[in-house]
Amino acid sequence: MRIGVVTFPGSNSDVDSLNAVSVAGVEAVSLWHESPDLQGVSAVILPGGFAYGDYLRAGVIARFSPVMRGVSEFAATGGHVLGICNGFQVLAESGLVPGALLRNRSLRFASKIVAIKPERLDSPFTRAATGEPIRVPIAHGEGCYYADDETLDQLERDGQVLFRYVRPDGTPALDPDDPSNPNGSLRAIAGVCNAAGNVAGLMPHPERMSESILGNDTGMQLIRSLVDSAAEWEAAGRPGPVAGRRVAAIAESVR
Amino acid sequence: MSEFRFAVNVLPKPGILDPQGRAVELSLPHLHVTNVSKVRIGRRAELTVTAPNESEARVVVDGLAKELLSNPLIEVFTVELLEATSSVASTSAAAPSAGAGAAS
Numbered sequence: 001m002r003i004g005v006v007t008f009p010g011s012n013s014d015v016d017s018l019n020a021v022s023v024a025g026v027e028a029v030s031l032w033h034e035s036p037d038l039q040g041v042s043a044v045i046l047p048g049g050f051a052y053g054d055y056l057r058a059g060v061i062a063r064f065s066p067v068m069r070g071v072s073e074f075a076a077t078g079g080h081v082l083g084i085c086n087g088f089q090v091l092a093e094s095g096l097v098p099g100a101l102l103r104n105r106s107l108r109f110a111s112k113i114v115a116i117k118p119e120r121l122d123s124p125f126t127r128a129a130t131g132e133p134i135r136v137p138i139a140h141g142e143g144c145y146y147a148d149d150e151t152l153d154q155l156e157r158d159g160q161v162l163f164r165y166v167r168p169d170g171t172p173a174l175d176p177d178d179p180s181n182p183n184g185s186l187r188a189i190a191g192v193c194n195a196a197g198n199v200a201g202l203m204p205h206p207e208r209m210s211e212s213i214l215g216n217d218t219g220m221q222l223i224r225s226l227v228d229s230a231a232e233w234e235a236a237g238r239p240g241p242v243a244g245r246r247v248a249a250i251a252e253s254v255r
Numbered sequence: 256m257s258e259f260r261f262a263v264n265v266l267p268k269p270g271i272l273d274p275q276g277r278a279v280e281l282s283l284p285h286l287h288v289t290n291v292s293k294v295r296i297g298r299r300a301e302l303t304v305t306a307p308n309e310s311e312a313r314v315v316v317d318g319l320a321k322e323l324l325s326n327p328l329i330e331v332f333t334v335e336l337l338e339a340t341s342s343v344a345s346t347s348a349a350a351p352s353a354g355a356g357a358a359s
Contacts, residue, residue, distance in 0.1 A: 056323070056324070060323065060326070064323075099328070103274050105274055106274070107274045146271065
């Protein structure tokens with residue numbers, strides 16, 4: 001099994017992501033932005049960086065690159081796609097995950113370690129997580145998650161919120177001005193997935209905390225989740241996305 | 256064919272926090288300005304569309320504004336026509352139909 005990592009002009013976390021995939025024991029494949037051919041990979045990571053210089057809006061130019069045609073088709077057929085930081089911005093601009101990433105409320109580029117907590121452990125992107133808050137780096141200027149109230153309610157109801165920024169006591173940093181909420185994200189949202197549950201984006205960088213030599217390997221919980229989900233998807237013969245509300249159904253059953 | 260010069264003005268949607276606008280507002284006291292409020296910061300793109308007439312040119316600009324220049328989730332835009340000029344002469348052989356630049 002192989003997992004692909006896209007390199008856009010301006011990507012800077014592509015090599016870190018390739019490394020994290022390798023550390024997880026899976027062959028990592030570099031995918032160039034000019035080709036829609038995903039080379040048969042079993043999952044795709046859109047890495048961090050500043051694709052196309054982040055001109056106009058972060059992620060918007062990348063959205064129209066040839067590789068994103070391939071990624072959209074891959075996602076539509078049920079493949080797992082994880083967008084990290086700039087990759088999240090690309091997914092949001094592409095409409096593959098809901099919402100938008102606005103300029104940080106502080107107007108400052110935020111580069112530090114933050115604590116996030118998975119909202120659920122039954123998603124393809126969190127299945128290998130412990131459920132405890134994990135400390136991971138962020139490095140972004142436009143990470144303030146925004147969607148209108150109606151959409152936010154729907155995302156929470158359907159279990160599409162995957163990660164929230166949490167305070168030292170583990171509770172969500174819901175106040176946008178809370179110091180534990182590094183960018184002013186609404187409802188402290190750090191990561192979301194699409195309705196089918198196979199495409200997810202988050203602002204923090206799990207790949208930069210994926211082995212002990214980097215200070216900590218807590219981020220490996222998320223990389224491992226992606227690897228496990230991709231392997232399961234391959235083993236099942238690449239099933240298409242369950243129409244509509246797979247995530248919602250799971251969320252309902254958990255209640 | 257004619258050339259139509261447009262400006263597309265993009266602003267954050269009303270109600271969406273605009274930290275740049277807020278930062279500018281916070282600077283106003285330093286300029287001893289006290290009667291300015293509700294500052295919103297956006298972006299402006301100017302572009303030229305070559306098309307047979309203004310309505311066809313507007314279709315192109317509106318499409319770009321929606322698809323690329325703005326994000327409808329968080330921004331609103333307006334389009335203004337700046338200038339319309341016939342480009343029949345400059346494109347010479349490219350326009351053998353000699354269609355009189357109807358809009359110019």
